[in-house]
Amino acid sequence: MEKSGSVDSLGSKRSSSRQPSVDSLSSTSTSRSDRSGQAKPPSAMSSDSVSTSAEFSPELRVKPKASAKQVIRESDKEEPQLLPNETVQDMAQDITYFCPFTGALRGTVTITNYRLFFKCMDREPTFVLDLPLGVVSRVEKIGSASSRGDVSYGLVCKDMRNLRFAHKQLEDTLRKSIFEVLMKFAFPVSNGLQIFAFEYGQVFPENGWKVYDAVSEYKRQGIPNESWRITKVNDHYELCDTYPSTLAVPVNIPDEELKRVAAFRAKGRIPVLSWIHPESQATVTRCSQPMVGVNGKRSKEDEKYLQAIMDANAQSHKLFIFDARPSVNAAANKMKGGGYESEDAYQNAELVFLDIHNIHVMRESLRKLKDVVYPNIEDSHWLSNLESTHWLEHIKLILAGALRIADKVESGKTSVVVHCSDGWDRTAQLTSLSMLMLDSYYRTIRGFEVLLEKEWLSFGHRFQLRIGHGDKNHTDADRSPVFIQFIDCVWQLTRQFPAAFEFNEYFLVTILDHLYSCLFGTFLCNSEQQRLKEEIPKRTVSLWSYINSQLEEFTNPLYVNYSNHVLFPVVSLRHLELWVGYYIRWNPRMRPQEPVHQRHKELLAKRAELQKRVDELQREVTNRSASSSSERAGSPTRSITPVQTFV
């Protein structure tokens, strides 16, 4: 790893509070990963806090330079380690935290512009709860004045937990409760404040904003070629303000015609290339619904355009249009001017509905799931309760849709067009998942970052609206766990193909944690245009800067880089599982599964050690034989069995 100031401090910090890097292949679920027999110095934190705080790890590992030399052990202090430009806003003692697992705890709460920090010193080991404020979805005052005069607050979090605190009724009625302060900083957007990502000034050795460059990604795919070109028609986001500036379109459709196609597609989101098969030239293209309406409007340009997409692939005389929605929903959209392609108008095209439900259904499903898993799982009827949330059935439908797309492209050598209503939720899920199945590049860490940057961020998945960063309006109907679902689907794939992905579970959990934390700028705003306007790349740090600066943490040691491996997962409830390492991680009874990865790392280290010793002996022998009998120099002592040392 490169050396720079911040990395040094990162290293020194680690040795004090975390395990050395060899041991810390910790995902949230595997935070106690070093379970191979050696004793680990007892963590300064209780189990609850291990899963809470250590995982939002930048603040733990990347310490500001100023405090790097501090000798005070973290556990002796009441305040958290502050990040660069993080400032304490309020502090209060004698706060009770009602831990649903270990009971009521009394301690100190610190509120900064980034986090809530609760510490209980009475417990051995010390109990710590460290919560980025971005995770808070709403704050509720419960039962204003109880008999004992306590005021109690409930924090509903976006990451599947609810926290409850209480403190004594304040005598000074003018003084604000610390939770009023919390509300101010938890919802900076609603309170005219800045999201913390704009203040966080950490420097990383790598600049994650450079990970994705549209032109070079298209170039990697072989675009431009004789059938596809790159257009700059959307350079100033005039064609479509939710699309990226760089688009790949069929060669024989001039920019002028693209504008007429845009008029026929919802929000101007015309069909553009997502992925092209390196051999068959079959493509995955994405768009929004056609504006057919009740009268069945047609657009000659749009029809010609889809014909051009089909013609660009010489292998097949068919085009598949995958409409992600259930057919009834697609039909209902006609009332609002939308709809779907009629097979009469689009010759040689076959329309398939994938029956994936809308964002509201998904939101409701996740809400039900939270009820079932937090704080405790009921002892009986677990699977039936899980079934009643429909969460895994939604996951199944999304994966089944992506598999159909991948199968058409790979086995059928046929090009596909994917859309839903606007083409930024279900469409993003489908194109990115099918690309993960088709192209092993996206299964590397950097490839996956590129995939997210491309299919999700640049194509305008509305992260700000779906997550509601810093916004107190928790009932906003635009919020929905579309992206969480996608990451869940990826996790399902990693379960079925444990050696096919370069990244590990911790990588996926980290992405989801920082989806909410507002520490990095990656998931801010709704579109490329907005991000440019807000100067996000200039003013914030990319999540990829953090991740790519310590890749080892996120690497799956079992990864085998099979280049021609197309994944055909079994999309059946028999193989789909609830992601307990994410959804149930707060429960301290949930000891993670013994990590296979950890053991693998140990074995790798052992092999390296042995290889070294064998090499040394080998050299020794060679030298000895060379000196003792020079005439035999060059004798094949090097015929030692070569042992592969790829990782």
Add this chain to the structure above:
Amino acid sequence: MFSVKPMKPTFKCYLPPVQTDVKKNIEPPIKKLEPKLLPGEIVVNEVNFVRKCISAESNQDDLWGKLICTNFKVSFIPQEAPPKQKSQLSHLLLGEHDIPLTCLEQVVTVNDTKGKKKVLGSNQKLKFNPTELILYCKDLRIIRFCFDEAGPESARKVCLAIAHYSHPADLQLLFGFEYQGRRYHESKGERVNGSTPRGGMQTPIFDRPSDWDREIKRTGASEWRVCSVNESYAVSPSLPEYIVVPVSLADQDLKQFSTFFTDRRIPLWCWNHPNGSALVRMACVVDPIQQRKIEQRIFTAITKSHPQRSEVIRSELDKCLPNIQDIQSAFVKVRQICVLDPFEESEERWLSSIDNSRWLEYVRAFLKHAADIVYYMEGKNVSVILQEEEDRDLNCVVSSLVQLMLDPHYRSLIGFQSLVQKEWVMAGHRFLDRCNHLKKNYKEESPLFMLFLDCVWQMMNQYPATFEFTEAYLTVLSDSMWIPLFSTFLFSSSKQRAQHLMDFAKNKAIPQGEDQVVYFPPVWEWSQQFSIKDQTLFNNPMYVGKGAACVQNGEVKTFRRTKKTYSSTLRGTATLMRNGLKEGEETLVRRGSLMSELKSDFSAVKDESPSERFFRDWFSRPADQQGLLIPLSMPSHVALWKLFFLRWVPEACITRGGSITAYHKLSQLVDEIEILQSQLRQYKGPSPGNTPLPSPSGPPSDQRRMYFKASSPDDPPTPPDFLTSSFPFTPSGNLCRRSVYGTPISKFLNGARIWLSTETLANDTV
């Protein structure tokens, strides 16, 4: 290895030999299709031009060949052997298309044109000529044969023969007796002086005092002794000849007590914790008047055998765990859902169906109960008595699970086998009845051993580095229950075994005094079933056993198990909370704690019980691979054992995926490590100072421990085809349900479209 020559029939066939009229109908070339027979095996009936269904979707892969019924198996010999799939487990005694008769669950004949179907039993008539034969197997396979081109009469006869021979009238008719007798005499030449001691057999059988003595020493149970009061089964017919009892009880006392227990079963010592607490299993006292008195004396004796004279806690398993009928019906349901129901139909309500079968609930209940007992022995330092009416069913499961959790020795291959031998075979689990080998009494059938294996798998699934063996081993072990060639799973008690084997020895002219284990070996002699290479599939590359390496702070250290490391998990909890017997019983009796709590958004905080604290403490610490192991018994952490239940289901088979791909990678790595270690040894070996060493090489291939060898540079760019989630088994031809059409992909996709929930459409604005 074995003579392929067909043996002369030693007893009369049930049916006349096959008529040859079949051969007239079909033109040559007819390859002579000879079955591979074991010593003592004879062909009972056969039919040619049979079609074996390979996939449920289409006929194009179907195989043509001859269907044969012998006194051991149903065999199918294909006309053209398809290229054998590489790297697949191959059985030394059974061909790819063979099914032992004992493995048959149901024999069903069908006549499609007449729309008739009949389940065949022993000695039955069949009024129609079958067009199809479907064999439902106990290892969950479903094999289908079609007779569209076969002689109708011969087909009918073969079906009847199969049905008849799979319902043996007597235990001695199981093929193992014939086979092992022949084998004994044929291999006589290889034995020195006509007898071999249990050569190479490392698994203790516990049929002699020395095996028990060793176990007493190993666990430090100094206050316990081996007692021979049951020699020649003088006291109890279902106990082993040698048992372990408290030293304070004299043989005379034991004889006296025995009369009060069910089946005269004296309480049996199972295991000792390093802290001195003992695990004891016992039957119920029959006489309610004497009950208190007898139990008190037993308890006192056990207390005396505890170094701290600590109290004894009793756990009555009959009262808090599902009974054998519950378990059987759960297994029947889960099997129905996994293999019998059409894939798509069961897909729709998969989770709730699995839930409703209650199989996982029972698995969880047993794990949880065993963990509760671990808490008493480890956390409270008290001895525990497991009590059950007969002490031959639930006690077997719970006592072996407790020992697996507490003692890492049992998590090694040999240790595990000795545990099964000790707590199941010797303790008198009724394998004969529970397996229903004779298909006589279906009421007694219950897959308790299967349930135990599932519990072991759950632990393995949660702690993949703690067992020396793999899930493939557990699956193969479960399959071995249905191969009647080994003594392990054939009998219901030690005495029954002894009697049958004595009769057998007499019949087969095996000299008296010959060791039973030699002439009728247990299943633990794996080399009878699998090649050395295939047996390496049992080895878990991740296992952290004695001497295994682990990395600490980036350095390689050798993991050495210090004496009694496993007691280190005590960490001062021994003196914690010593509440009275009452509190203890309460917790133990609480059945799988089926109570549920009311939940609100911010649920009330409850107080922790001492046992909950014990478990939380344990879970918050890094686990010691060679120490105490407590499985998570939250419902979310008990999963369906897919390799066992779904290995034959083609639709559920992940090609080039599944956990085997991780196993593949890990095995290769461990193989590389072992090559390097072997090279190092050669360098360091006794070599004269100046002469150049011979270039070192890896260990000879037959000594390599890993199934998958270190990779070579020319590895293919895609994962090998044989790596599927069913590996080392294959669904191909092993699960042919009737009337299912369409390709796998289109099938589940159609299924996916069925699901259209009650969700409203009005909201579809986005």
